[in-house]
Amino acid sequence: GESVGLHLPTLSVQEGDNSIINCAYSNSASDYFIWYKQESGKGPQFIIDIRSNMDKRQGQRVTVLLNKTVKHLSLQIAATQPGDSAVYFCAEIRGNTGKLIFGQGTTLQVKP
Amino acid sequence: DSGVTQTPKHLITATGQRVTLRCSPRSGDLSVYWYQQSLDQGLQFLIQYYNGEERAKGNILERFSAQQFPDLHSELNLSSLELGDSALYFCASSVGLAGGPSSYNEQFFGPGTRLTVL
Secondary structure (H helix, E strand, O other): OOOEEEOOOEEEEEOOOOEEEEEEEOOOOOOEEEEEEEOOOOOOEEEEEEEOOOOEEEOOOEEEEEEOOOOEEEEEEOOOOHHHOEEEEEEEEOOOOOOEEEOOOEEEEEEO | OOOOEEEOOEEEEOOOOOEEEEEEOOOOOOEEEEEEEEOOOEEEEEEEEEOOEEEEEOOOOOOEEEEEOOOOOEEEEEOOOOHHHOEEEEEEEEOOOOOOOOOOOOOEEOOOEEEEEO
8 A cells, every 4th residue: 555654763873973864655646745753752743844846945953855756755864963862754644634644763863 | 842632641441441532732723633653553643623523534443433522622432442452642733624834734743642451
């Protein structure tokens, strides 16, 4: 079936390095993508989003890249900090409902 | 703190039982969403309500039902519970009903209810 998937289950980086978390999606009709961060014991928290008519969007220390040709989404975190340690999910919205379809998640571990 | 509250925080029950999970959305939000997070299935959308009406349905079992009340709080009812229903159940809320990039539609998640079925 259709899904939003993540390439790696765990990513370990050194504090201060840049992190890149990847996500693949299979539905070329998807028009909106979101990255969420989930810390232990908490609900998902919005990080950044991107529409399908864009290929890049920047936030504070985070950048999302969208490659529609290969149906690939990535989240780049600059100067990764210990507080960035969490599970990161990509999600997509299809159609005009708020139904979020989540990927499996990547655990980001930041080593001091 | 997202402004979305969920009760109870933890729930332990036995197979075959019925439980009710409660969600209070952020003030002013009309949409409520329910998601299930389990180790094997990840985060799965269950159902969405907007201003008291069901708007979208996902992978929600027939043993599960939900409703949104006039004061906009929502309840998720899980019956004939099975071991596999053990999971985290999240509620989210947004102002609007549709997906899309605007603050009107951003979903804010509650802290979740951890359900353990023994």
